[in-house]
Amino acid sequence: MGTHKPQKLSRLMFFILVLFSLLLSLSISFHFVTFYFPQQLASAEQFLREKNNVVTVYIEGYFKEIVDSITILAGDPDLPVIPWVRQDQKERILHTFKEFQSANANIYYIYAGYIDGSLLINNYEPPPGYDVTVRPWYRAVMDQPEKGKLVTGLLYREAKTNELLLSTIHILENPKRGFTGAVAIDSYIESISSLIQARSSFYKTSYSFICNSQGELLVHPRQELVGKHIQDLISFTRGKIEPAQFIEYTFENVHKIAYISSIPLTGWLIFTVVNKQEITGPIIHNMIFYILLVIILCIGFSLIMAAGWYHWFMKPLILLHRQLELMVNTTEPIPELTFPHNEIGEIAKNIEKLTATALFNKNRELAQKNAMLEHLAVHDFLTGQYNRRKIDELLQLEYERYQRYREPFSLIMIDIDHFKQLNDTLGHHSGDLVLQELAHLVRSHIRNADAFGRWGGEEFLIILFNTPGPEAAHLAEKLCGLVASHHFSVPRALTISLGVGEMRPGESLDVFLCRVDDNLYRAKESGRNQIYFE
Structure with missing residues (x-):
């Protein structure tokens, strides 16, 4: 008998592995087509949404500041009656306009117009025949006057330069004279456009633009499009213009994807746009690359598996087949054969035992090092107490809980009095010992539930959970006395100053910390070795 049958079996196994690799390649390719592409497209849309939100938040803040400014100005009792007041009162209002313009670089003009046709503005000479009462910004609030009427983001052209501006207008009223005119703040469109483009995205073709609720473009990187209606410029292919929606459209024969959000303050819509090709092109290229790579790897894997299968399994079977043929067909002495699979099995068992032992030891060592790293990440290496990062984290959590x-x-x-002098005279080693002893002393006299850590240098901070200010002040007095009476390992007496504060309603965390720091400063200014609590 020949050896052709085992060889046929080996070829059959080879073809089975190749077929398996091809099926695996097709399966992975199908996964890429049905899952990878939509997932990557969704990721790109999510990125577009986030960048749009950044622009939206910026524009909201931009006009919120302007609305707050114009509301303050409209509330000035002299502004509604400027045509009927003294010159010094007019000059005061003009000076106020200058101060607001200096404080906010986004303000282009501040001015007021009145029913008698007069205009109050700094450094501006109206053109001949200029009539305040027919200007768009004046008519926006005075054609149908209402108490407290405010119009945000009115697009109009400046009378002299014909440049496009966005105006925010507040009606002016006086208890005796009624509605007397309007005060307005202008913003420069090109300036707004430049600022929001800087916040758009890393995509090269990405930009943002703004239109009002009627679809009129207010801000666009291409100034020639400002004032035109969006419906006249684009052709929709998917979706419709609504807030929190993705749309696809064609503009100048380029397919684009945009995300839309709205600004409740103005009623505007913000579009963040990117060319669809810039998103889908890299995804398709990557997908093709990965599919080809998977196919090559699968075929290579099959070839290696086939070779390994033949060497470790099929070859010993072929040798055994030959040995059996010799035993059946000859009476000659048969040489003894050693089959590699028995030896490999024994080696595998030994390797498994060795690997299991080594892996266990490595895992235990890794767990110990991870525990050490976790401790060092939140504790000060010198005092063993919480570090600034951990204290900041606990402060934020407690503030949110409050x-x-x-x-x-x-x-x-807490601040150690004259600590620099101690370092200069006794050395930094003595200073380190004092920090360690003080940290241990304080930690041993506060509740376990309270958080204590090194705030920086010779400063420490204690977070007293569920503790009102008077109780905190009592504890501070106790700690102050304990430190003053404690015998430190350095040849001199030590004292501390303490600033105490309780969180107040409506107070931000930064303001609270500044207040406590101010209290510490007052304690030191008052002679040190004491607390200050207001």
């Missing part, structure tokens, strides 16, 4: 439940919490900020 905002939700209004349970009181207080802070004690």
